[in-house]
Amino acid sequence: MSKKTISKWLLFFLVLCLPGCAMLDVVQRNSPPALAGTREPGPPANSQVHSVIFFIGDGMAAVQRTLARLSLGDPAPGRLLSMDRMPVLGEYMTHSADAIVTDSAASGTAMSTGHKTNNKMLGVDPSGKPFPTILEQCRNSGMSVGLITTTTITHATPAAFGSHVAAREDELQVALQYATLYPDVLMGGGRDNFLPTSQGGKREDGQDLISRFRSKGYAILETGEDLSHFQGKGKVLALFSRNEMAFELDRPKTREPSLFQMTQKGIEILSRNPKGFFLMVEGGKIDWACHANDAACSIADTLAFDRAIQGGLDFAKKEKRTLVLVANDHETGGMAITKKANLAFLSGAKASIAQTASFLSHDKSIDTAQIVSDNLGIRDLSEKEIKKINSLRQEDAREKSYIDNSLRNALGELVAKRSGIAFATHDHTAVVGTISAAGPGAVEFTGLYDNTEIPRKIARLLKISLP
Numbered sequence: 001m002s003k004k005t006i007s008k009w010l011l012f013f014l015v016l017c018l019p020g021c022a023m024l025d026v027v028q029r030n031s032p033p034a035l036a037g038t039r040e041p042g043p044p045a046n047s048q049v050h051s052v053i054f055f056i057g058d059g060m061a062a063v064q065r066t067l068a069r070l071s072l073g074d075p076a077p078g079r080l081l082s083m084d085r086m087p088v089l090g091e092y093m094t095h096s097a098d099a100i101v102t103d104s105a106a107s108g109t110a111m112s113t114g115h116k117t118n119n120k121m122l123g124v125d126p127s128g129k130p131f132p133t134i135l136e137q138c139r140n141s142g143m144s145v146g147l148i149t150t151t152t153i154t155h156a157t158p159a160a161f162g163s164h165v166a167a168r169e170d171e172l173q174v175a176l177q178y179a180t181l182y183p184d185v186l187m188g189g190g191r192d193n194f195l196p197t198s199q200g201g202k203r204e205d206g207q208d209l210i211s212r213f214r215s216k217g218y219a220i221l222e223t224g225e226d227l228s229h230f231q232g233k234g235k236v237l238a239l240f241s242r243n244e245m246a247f248e249l250d251r252p253k254t255r256e257p258s259l260f261q262m263t264q265k266g267i268e269i270l271s272r273n274p275k276g277f278f279l280m281v282e283g284g285k286i287d288w289a290c291h292a293n294d295a296a297c298s299i300a301d302t303l304a305f306d307r308a309i310q311g312g313l314d315f316a317k318k319e320k321r322t323l324v325l326v327a328n329d330h331e332t333g334g335m336a337i338t339k340k341a342n343l344a345f346l347s348g349a350k351a352s353i354a355q356t357a358s359f360l361s362h363d364k365s366i367d368t369a370q371i372v373s374d375n376l377g378i379r380d381l382s383e384k385e386i387k388k389i390n391s392l393r394q395e396d397a398r399e400k401s402y403i404d405n406s407l408r409n410a411l412g413e414l415v416a417k418r419s420g421i422a423f424a425t426h427d428h429t430a431v432v433g434t435i436s437a438a439g440p441g442a443v444e445f446t447g448l449y450d451n452t453e454i455p456r457k458i459a460r461l462l463k464i465s466l467p
């Protein structure tokens, strides 16, 4: 190349680069300061995936994450959740086979089997034919497997990984299938689904599944103290409540462990297997909080979930071969953080809306204004509002589902009015899911894809099949 040609090329590059450099300079000068520690590198990204910890925040979409993050305080610079610090971020579509808006059963099935199914169906296709799940395939390849949740352990999300049932309401059947699959770790609520009616449970088939697990060598745990005393050797069936576990705001009044404690113990037990493990951990009650339009509860349960995630990340950082994923099944409530958002008001909540509604409907002697003030921090109830709540107290709310409860929904409206956190619905919405990833293979989870891709990516990284 002659000198003349070289100088021509130099000139060409200068002309190309200069506007770009100038633009970069403008962007840099106008940008806010970079968030301190926005992304942490996490475990090495290039080693073979040996184990997977799959965190699923039920109903926890980007907006629920945002609200929990904002509750930490001034967002600039760098007040981030642990899940925010994970190096990889992706998105995925959540629709089910028969609806734009999924439920936890169909989305759980998509994320456990790699196939779409209809709402309310678990681990089966729309005709009822079972799909193998990623958890079962991990078990078949010699890995240890576990399920942890804050709802009943037979609820839709964990059940989608460990059972095949055409109707998610059939939690008794899910429990029965667990007593065939025998996952190494099962922790959550829902003891009644494992016990016969003669022992105060819900099973009308007379089967005592807890005894069956015990005879298989399982340790049976019932309280947070049991869990902390447990040495972590052998398999565990831990059922900490008769039905779902408490909201994080209400948990101090119970003997239940935190999701962090459960996750730590789960990892301790499962990681003894030299062939690796698969653990699904569900922050299950973020969804229930948002069904009740309870923003304070959504924050508390998301923060509790985030602490459990930090425990998983700490383990993965040391162990180096564990992939950590944090996803959600769908959004719940159509939550919106408006300009009127009042996080200081929300921080005054001392109990969940659900528990407050339960007290109001069960104990007619309770003063409405007093308990709404004590539990929810609302000190300015109008006469009209008190009258409305009192009229709903006459109805017995005990038998209603967690979506369809008029007293709870009315309290949710009172809180929304004062907190500036609006909700479009008491049900789910169709917004994309958000996934954070750290560890080997994490980079596979960038971009926008379908929720059915998630278990397929996991299977490829673990080098196991998922038909």
Ligand SMILES: [Zn+2]
Binding pocket: 059, 104, 287, 288, 291, 332, 428
């Ligand atoms: Zn839900």
